[in-house]
Structures are given as C-alpha cells and as structure tokens.
Amino acid sequence: MRDSVPVGRFAGVRVGLHWSVLGIVALVSAGLGGYVLPADFPGRAPVAYAVSGIIAALLLVCSVLAHEIAHAVVARRNGVAVEGITLWLLGGMARLRGEARTAGADFRIAAVGPATSFALALVFGAGGWAAAQLGADELVSAVLGYLAVLNAVLAVFNLVPAAPLDGGRVLRAALWAWRGDRFRAAVWSAWAGRGFGFLLIAAGIAEVLARSPGGLWWVLLGLFVVNMASAEEQQARIGVALAGITVGDVMSGPVDTAPAEQTVEQFFREAAVAHRHSTLPVLDEHGRPRGLVTLHDLREVPVQARSGTPLHQVARPLAELPVAEPGEPLALVLPRMTEAGRGRVLVCAGGELRGIISPSDIARVLADHRLSTTLPAGADLSWEPDARPPPPDWWFPGQQRPR
Template sequence: MTETVRLGRILGVRVGLHWSVLGIVLLLVLGLSTTQLPDVLPGYPAWAYVLTAVAIALLFAISLLAHEVSHAVVARRNGIEVDGITLWLLGGVARLRSEPRTPGADLRVAVIGPLTSIGCGALFGLAAFLVSIGDLHPLLRVLFLYLAGVNVLLAVFNMIPAAPLDGGRVLRAAVWAWRGDRLMAAVWSARAGRWFGFLLITLGLVRLLLGYGLGLWWILIGLFVVHVASAEEQRARLGTALSGMRVDDVMTPEPDTAHGDRNVSDFLRDVALVRRHSAFPLLDDSGRLQGMVTLNRLRGVAPGERERTPLRAVACPPAEIVLAEPGEPLTALLPRLGSCADGRALVYDRGTLVGIVTPSDVSRAVALSGLGVTWHEGADVTNETGNGYRTRH
C-alpha cells in the first residue's frame, strides 16, 4: 500500500495516508451523524451530530495509527527494518522490510498491536467515566464510549488466528516455535487467513441477500484478507526457494545509465532502441543518482512533448528508489521491491553503482532453484551432481 500524502515521522517511523482513508472517514461521519448518534441521543441539531461524528472519525484514525506505530516500534527493537506506516481504507499497514529472526520476535511484534488497541479503549473508557461524573455534555460521553468500544472490538478482531491479522502472526509464531519450520508456520497462517476471508465473503453475501446492512463491507474486507493471505503464502514459498542467495548472485552487473538532462526523444532514439534493457538509472556528471526511468514511464510522455521533456522529469525520484548492497541476502531485498520503479532495485558497493536487480533476475533465480541449484557463501553455485560453477559475469 503506497502512501499518497506523507505526514512526517512518529518515533522515527515514516507515516503517510493513502487517498482511500477518506473513504472510512466519510463512512463513519455519514453513518454516525445521520443514524447512530440521533438514535442514541435524539433532539440535538444536525451540526452537533456532524461535529461529534468528525471527532470520532479523527480519534479513531489516531487509534489506528497508535496500533500500527506500536508494531513498528517493537519491530525495530527486535532488529526488523521498518519502511513506514500507511493508513488506508481498511485500517493501517506497517510495512516491514525484513522478517523476524525468531518465533519470540514474531510474537512480540504481533501482540503489541492488539494490546495498544485495548490500552486506547481503556483510556477512552476512562474519559467517558470522567465525563459522566462531571455531568458534561451527553454527546461527549457517547463519543468516548463509542471509541472505547470500537478499539476493544478492533483488538478482538485482530486476534483472530488468520493472516494477515495480528492473530495470524501469533499463530505463525506458535507453529514456528512448535515445529521449528517457519515456512510451514507461514503457510498454515496464510491458509487460515484465506478460509477466514472466504467466511467473511459468504457472510457478507448472506447479509446482502437478507437485506441487512454492512454486507458489502464484509465482502470487501473478506476479499482483502484472501488477497493478502494468498500473497503471504506465495512470499513465504518464494523466500524458501531463494534462501542462501545474495543480491550479487542474481543482479545484472554494470547497468546502462543516462544523464537526467537528456531529453526523452534523444534517449529513445539513441539508447532505448539499441539496448535490450527496460530500466535505466540516471546519473549526473559526478555519478550522483538523479532517478530511474523505465520504458513504461516514458510511454506516458506524449510524442509532441518528448523533445522538451528531460528524463529526470518523468523518472522515479532517488528517494523512492530501492537500494541494496551486493552481499545482502536476496530474501531481505524482496519485501522492498514492491515500491517505485516497477519492482527494481539498484545495487551499490561503497557508493558506486555496480548492478540492478529486476523481476526477471528474481524469476531466473527461482527457476534455477526449482532445478535443484543451491547457492553457497561466496556465490559458488552447486548443482545436484556437485559440479560447481560461478554465476557472476
């Protein structure tokens, strides 16, 4: 999930919003101000309900942010790299660049989120109690009671043992500790997530057919759970296939580069047409990275604009390009490849660009792994017969 608006950093963790977060805010404000709040406390003007609903939506978003920040902070304390946090339509996502090294670390990262939600619920419950004994405005009491209840509900829902929920992480950690096999644990958690997603979709369809509300919302959540759980199982199997490989085992060395000031028309004629690559890092005269262009990005420049459009104007900016080191485990790089530049990463060795990793490089590595090829330290490759060869160019 890519952020649309960057909010800054909280406790050193980058935080952003996806545009779809407006969806949950609008749904909460409309539902609360038009039906739920007037039903609970009738007789107040419409503006009072709308103001209360907006406050609930904003405080709920802050609660979701606290939930995800707690995951990120504990992950970093357990040696797991965190790329950032994005709030979106169905809640929040803490993007982890690497995986937990032990079942205990996996468990700690998983349980802190629901514990934080329960803590938020307790704080809001205490606020509702203080409002009651202070004889303050009834809508203020309802506001805090709603937030207390929804945070506890969020904690309970997240502890369902199915990926990608926090309970799925707990299940993964437990199976990992029990069986000593992280792949098996990840597969069990992912399959539980798929079944749970299908259950939500089925219940949503039943509610729609019977005329109950929120059926479409259940279906949407179910589809999301099925999609993410399936992706997690695929990623776990991919990580096992690529175990032991390093970035420099699979990278394409010495990639073709270009200058960011060159216009798109000249570049297409003189470089793109005669080279067999689809991605080109942009370097200035001193070798500093200016960005990266791909053929897909250049396709978006109208023919009439190509003569006066410099490459850097359509390039993926340097801050969003995935960087790697030659000796880095390939499995540590994979979670970062889903960002800018069409899943590519640039490889730097002591400040010098030495290679690029593309989806085709990773696919080739997976294919070799399926043929029984294994990577050993030093990038010596050994086949099933024990005959060694080198993969570097």
C-alpha cells in the same frame, strides 16, 4: 493500495488517504449520529447528533492512523524501511519495503498495532469516565465511550491468528521461532487467513439471507482477507522453493552506471549509445550509488534544460529504491521490487554498488524452479542484454543518430 490524497508525515512516515476512507467516516458518523446517539440520548438538537457522529468518525480514523504509525515506527527501529501508510475503507495499511530479519522483530512489528489500539481504548474509556464525573454533556462521554469500544474491537479483531491480520503475523513469528522456518510459518499463517476469510464470507451471506444488509460488510471483509492471504501464501511458497538462493547468486555485475554530475545532454551525446540498459544507477564522485535513472525519465527533461540538468536531479533517490546485500535470501528481496525502482534492486555492500537484480534475473530463476509470480507494476523489461536497440526518439531533435 496506493493513497490518492497525501496528508503529510507523522513520525517521519508519509501518510495518505485513499478515497474509500470516506466510507469509514460516512458509516460511523451516520450510524452514531443518525441512529445510536438519538436512540440512547433523546431530546438533543439534530445538529448535536450530527456533530458528535462526525467527531467520533474522525477520531476513529485518527485511532487507525495511530495503530499503523505504531507498526511503522517499530518496523523502522527493527531495520525495515517503510514506504508509507494509506488509510482506506477497511482501515489502514502500513506499506513496508522489506521483511523482518528475525522472529522477534516480526513479533514486535505485528503486536504493537493491537497494543496501541488497546491503549487507546483505555485512554478513551478513561476520558469518558472523567467527562461523566466532571458533569460534561452526556454526548461527550458517550462518544468517548463508543470510541473506547471501537478501539477494543479493532484490537481484538486484529489479534485473530490469521494472515494478513496482525494476529496472523504474530502466529507467523511464533511458528518461525518454534520451527526455524520463516517461509513455512508464513504458509501456515496464510492457510489460517484463508479459512478465517471464508468464515467471514459465510457469516456475511447468512446475515444477508436473514435480511440484514450489514452482512455485505462481512462479505467484503472476508474477500479482502482471502485475497491477501492467498497472495501471502504464494509469496511464502516461492520462499520455500528458493530456500538457499541468495541475492549474490542471481545478481548481475559489473553494473553499467553513469556519473551523478553528468548532464542529461552529455549523457545523450556521449554515453547513451554505449549502454545497453534502459535503467542505470548513478554514482557520486566517490563511486557510491546515489540513485537510479531511466531513459524514460531523461526523455521527459525539456531539450532546452538538458545542458544544465545533472543526472542526479532526474534520478530517483537511493532512499526510495529497493536495496539488498549479497548475502540476503532472494525470497526476502522479491517484495522490494517496487515501481520506484522499475523492478530493479540495487545490491550494495559497504556503501558500494556490487550488482543489480532486474526483472529478467528474477524471471530466469523462477523459470528454473518452475515458479511464477507477478512482477511489480512499472517493471521495465526492455533493453536488456540481447534486446532490440534503443528507439530513435532518445536522440535530440535535429541531431544525427550515431551509426
């Protein structure tokens, strides 16, 4: 789930909105402002109900954001990089670029979200009580009270022990700590998630048959849970099959690299023909990795600007790239193969580049184990060793291609 409207950074984490988040705002504002508040507190002007509903919807979205920021902050404190947070129709999603190293860290990352929602429920509840005691308008205390209930429901629902909900992560952490096998714990959590998802779908269909349109919401939520749980089960089964295989066992090395200060023009004139790969790490003057550049990105640089553009300005920065250590389990690294790295993972130790994992390396080891998985969007399999030579449009207009 990718955001379509970036809204900035909170606690150092990039936050964006998917267009479907408007669904939350519309449902809550219409439900409260159009039905619940007029029924419970009649006699107000229609605009008062509408404003109250919109404020409640926006505060609920902020509550979901706080829930996801809590996940992100605790994840970073436990050594897990966070790509960003996206708010959408069914709530929020913190996109982590890695996995927890221990069961305890996994538990803390999962549990802090519901804990934050419970805390917000107490804050809104206390605010509603205080507003009533101070003689504020009943709509004020009612909105705060409804927000307290909604946050409590959010916390309880997320604690259901079924992946991909937070409760499923808590279950996975508990089973991991008990049995010592993270991947089998993830499989069991995914089974629970699929079962819960099918229950939601069945309940939603029953509600629809009883002429309640609200059942469609449960069907949608159930389908989401089933699909996410199935994807997690597939990933966990790959982890079970690849147990014992480390990053160092499959990485390629030594790695073709390019100097970070070399200009795009110099690269095309002097180095491009010597490299057989379409994606290259760039190194600083001390030999430390600084980013990753693709020939597609270099071709996008205008010809007139190539002589003054160093490679590091075009390269995707190291902070945005998936990085692993040679001793890490390969199965934990697979989720890091993001579009930002074109499906590549840089293997570093002691600040130095030791190797690289490409989609072809992963495809080879998966084929050896008769497994299949979906490589990340944007993974570039072209111009690997023994692939066809580079296309002619890498060269400058008017420049004779070297023979």
